[in-house]
Amino acid sequence: MSIETSRSLFEPNPDQLPAVNHGSGPLLIIAGAGTGKTRMLLGRLASLISGGARPERLMLLTFTRRAAEEMLQRCEAVIPVSARQVWAGTLHSVANRVLRNYGMAWGMHPNFTVIDRADSEDLMDLVRNELGYSTIESRFPRKTTCLDIYSCLVNGGGGLADVVKSRFSWCANWQDELGALFKAYTERKQSVNVLDYDDLLLYWSFRLEDDRAAGDLDGKFDHILVNEYQDTNSLQSGILMAMRRRNTNITAVGDDAQSIYSFRAATVRNMLDFPEHFPGATVVTRVLEHYEQGIPFRRQAVLFRAGSHSNSLELELARRNIPFRKYGGLRFLEAAHVKDLVCFLRVLENPRDEVAWFRVLQLINGFGPVTAAATYRHLAAGEFSLGTLKSFDPPSAARAEYSTLEVLLGELSLTSTSGPASRIERILPFYRRLSERRYENVEPRLRDLEQLAQLASGHDSTEQFLTDLTLNPPQSTGDLAGPPMRDEDWLVLSTIHSAKGLEWDAVYLIHAADGFLPSDMATENPEKIDEEPRLAYVAMTRARDFLYVAWPLRYHHRPSKSSDAHGYAQLSRFITDNVRATMEEEAYGLPEIQREAIGPAGPLSQSVAARLRSLWES
């Protein structure tokens, strides 16, 4: 990257100077889309460092991984060494860092495993089964719902009764059972030494309730900078307030029209209340935007509401050999075979990890939930020493495979094979035999696993590798059309949520039709309905110069199993043609499918956005 371009990533325009050069004390910057909020925040960071602030005493927080990645890259381009010392990343990853650094002193078990959403659901399910709730006649909420309620409760505050009543009213009959379930879930996490995403924040937050600990931690950071502040929930803003109990240097930027994370209990209130939470705050509003044909693929993006909305488009793109990358939707780590292998590593690292044991053990033919539970009890009786596996007696049909597994785990626990990559290499042959029985076509799966080993080779310790994988998972690799590295140009497909904070020259918003956007899944209460126009606003304002809003004139219902279902195919061909035409500088033909196509349109997208805005501001 040349010096000019890297400088321009930071160079604030005159409008932004007051914010960038703000002295001390709390500062809130409210600005709309496309006004360079991130640039302003990075400009401020650079100005703090050049003014003598020590990078390791600065915290730079965001709410999505992509935003964090982008900020870090831009940061490193200008201040390479210093940027790496800044405590930068998603709130969750910084929480992890805080807990790994100070957790021991706070009496935490040092080797905790961070579990992702799917693992949390499995653990919740385990506890739910034990309490006998899964066999109750009238249906108890399913594990996903249970975890949603739980998460809402801890992130948003308020009591169980309130949360259930206001957001999960169909579960009102189960309030007592839910309370008992959550208690058991919490205790179980502690006994098996795992932290879920919420715990990362909760542990941090609880620790801050202690005056001395809070004062201590507060004193370690001179400035805290927060991006996308409108997406904080009350747990998160509580942490920020506690971190600024004495030192009041905090800078937050946000856009009240862009709050789209209510399912994470985020509330715009936090931003509106900023001046109250941080007395003496300076509030800056306004600002600017800028401009710039023959647009390469990578400066174009196709956006949609739900991951599955692009399925047919992906086929069409692959058929025409247009390279693309998809963000959001199914991730690498959610693939069953990747999870299997990760669970091997997890039991080696933390033998108390019940969920991981269940997964590993049930790979064996003849092992179901009951035998797996018996094995775990046996392990527990032996203080979780892997050696006790030998003395467990499995059903006869499973004996041979069980003993292979037991020997393998024994070998892997030796220090000579402690690196994650070498462990994966040793597990693979065993896993290959198991998966040839389970899956039709194992080759692509095994390639994924080699990719995993590749990824692991960058880490010395298994614990560090597992944590990194959970907090910063790789994007799906199977989604690349054509040979991935043939050229550096690819089209971006992304859910609207994952596109937040990013911009492209040309944006195609597809399935802008009732039931898709707004989504028919989001109608249970007024707040969620309000959020849909905000999402549309976010999607449209990702476009710098060209915005296309497209939807099929007709959806076919229920011809299931066919990729032509739902009128997707026609839409897909239209988008594919246009993406290519845009890249080749041909005419931008607008076939009949596009009713209210909106093109050359920096300002126009803004005006449409403004019109939408009036929907919820009135």
Next chain:
DNA sequence: TGTAACTCCCCTCCG
């Protein structure tokens, strides 16, 4: 009693 195999049904968004 526990496991495997079959069916049907429904498929958010984030860390």
Next chain:
DNA sequence: GGGAGTTACA
């Protein structure tokens, strides 16, 4: 492709 529910087999 996975979850929930049912059924057949050891």
